[in-house]
Amino acid sequence: MTDTGSQPPRLALRGIGCRFGKVTAVHDVSLELRAGEFVSLLGPSGCGKTTTLRMIAGFIRPSVGTIEMDGATLSSAAASLPPERRGMSMIFQSYAVWPHMTVAENVAFGLTLRSLPTATVREKVGRILDVVQLGTLADRYPAALSGGQQQRVALARAMVVEPKVLLLDEPLSNLDATLREEMRFEIRRLHDAFKITTVYVTHDQSEAMVTSDRIAVMNQGRVEQIAAPYELYNRPRTRFVAGFIGRTNFLEGTLANGAVRFNGFSADARLFGNGQSNGRYVFSVRPQSIALRSEAPGDATRWVLEGTVAQRIYLGESWDYLVTPGGSDLQLRATAPSTTVFEVGRRVWICIDPAQVVLLT
Ligand SMILES: Nc1ncnc2c1ncn2[C@@H]1O[C@H](COP(=O)(O)OP(=O)(O)O)[C@@H](O)[C@H]1O
Numbered sequence: 409m410t411d412t413g414s415q416p417p418r419l420a421l422r423g424i425g426c427r428f429g430k431v432t433a434v435h436d437v438s439l440e441l442r443a444g445e446f447v448s449l450l451g452p453s454g455c456g457k458t459t460t461l462r463m464i465a466g467f468i469r470p471s472v473g474t475i476e477m478d479g480a481t482l483s484s485a486a487a488s489l490p491p492e493r494r495g496m497s498m499i500f501q502s503y504a505v506w507p508h509m510t511v512a513e514n515v516a517f518g519l520t521l522r523s524l525p526t527a528t529v530r531e532k533v534g535r536i537l538d539v540v541q542l543g544t545l546a547d548r549y550p551a552a553l554s555g556g557q558q559q560r561v562a563l564a565r566a567m568v569v570e571p572k573v574l575l576l577d578e579p580l581s582n583l584d585a586t587l588r589e590e591m592r593f594e595i596r597r598l599h600d601a602f603k604i605t606t607v608y609v610t611h612d613q614s615e616a617m618v619t620s621d622r623i624a625v626m627n628q629g630r631v632e633q634i635a636a637p638y639e640l641y642n643r644p645r646t647r648f649v650a651g652f653i654g655r656t657n658f659l660e661g662t663l664a665n666g667a668v669r670f671n672g673f674s675a676d677a678r679l680f681g682n683g684q685s686n687g688r689y690v691f692s693v694r695p696q697s698i699a700l701r702s703e704a705p706g707d708a709t710r711w712v713l714e715g716t717v718a719q720r721i722y723l724g725e726s727w728d729y730l731v732t733p734g735g736s737d738l739q740l741r742a743t744a745p746s747t748t749v750f751e752v753g754r755r756v757w758i759c760i761d762p763a764q765v766v767l768l769t
């Protein structure tokens with residue numbers, strides 16, 4: 409739960425779902441954003457991100473559940489406030505800037521619609537163009553801008569009206585890779601400058617990690633986990649989340665008689681905390697959490713397995729090893745510093761810090 413004090417959350421989704429005929433696109437999604445928070449909806453194509461965003465925007469009415477802003481209901485299965493009365497701005501994947509208007513005119517458009525005094529419009533447009541670093545290009549037409557600059561115009565136009573909530577649907581997917589990476593930081597910088605409550609839809613985990621205060625990971629229409637990037641990476645709750653956020657090793661084991669038996673090796677169950685009942689479990693161990701040693705370490709707090717190097721890839725900044733524990737046919741991926749060099753076939757000790765082994769549900 410987010411602590412919002414006595415204030416209602418800026419935006420609250422309460423058990424919303426959406427069906428298209430027989431397809432349930434979104435299933436029982438609940439999420440609260442406090443004012444000024446940046447939350448991503450992250451998940452593979454088809455998992456229901458856009459549908460959720462369109463329900464928030466008011467383009468689709470939820471089949472079940474409610475959407476509230478500052479404590480007032482915007483959407484329910486019975487009634488829905490139209491998009492233009494929600495105080496939200498939305499940017500789509502195909503961000504359209506108007507080709508017949510200059511940069512400044514594009515950005516001023518929403519303010520002019522609101523009949524603000526000319527001097528106020530000029531001041532607001534000037535300020536936001538400086539922040540998005542387009543001040544010197546105010547009189548250019550979109551055709552004379554790069555893709556990244558056009559995207560900044562779209563962002564400035566959406567933000568200048570100071571929406572209560574900003575909705576972004578894969579806004580960087582039409583940009584090339586380098587620009588996409590640059591714009592992630594740009595989006596976070598803009599957020600830090602204006603603190604507009606934002607829901608950001610993406611299928612790209614790095615994009616979500618860079619931009620977000622919290623990430624809601626979606627899978628098949630449901631939210632599997634909502635957490636800050638650090639917690640999501642280090643404490644994934646489900647197999648799906650662990651596999652979607654970065655790479656990992658899955659270890660399946662059976663707990664009985666105080667030990668967990670894996671494929672060909674076992675570990676003292678106390679290494680993984682206590683209170684678990686006997687049965688089958690799946691654990692996630694990140695490749696960075698597995699250290700390789702040439703000698704048996706004398707450290708009883710670590711889980712140590714003897715094994716051999718099966719494969720290796722040199723990545724410059726690091727080595728990517730596949731190691732096989734003795735007596736097992738598993739291959740564990742271990743990331744090691746570029747100075748840790750082991751030949752293929754070499755005997756190694758695989759050292760795992762139990763604190764970094766995550767029990768999945
Ligand atoms: N208008 C629609 N009619 C029928 N099915 C739809 C419609 N919009 C989306 N869907 C289905 O709902 C699911 C979720 O779609 P969407 O929200 O667009 O996913 P995402 O944005 O995560 O890729 C998909 O299976 C998609 O085919």
Ligand SMILES: [Mg+2]
Binds near residue numbers: 457458459
């Ligand atoms: Mg989508």
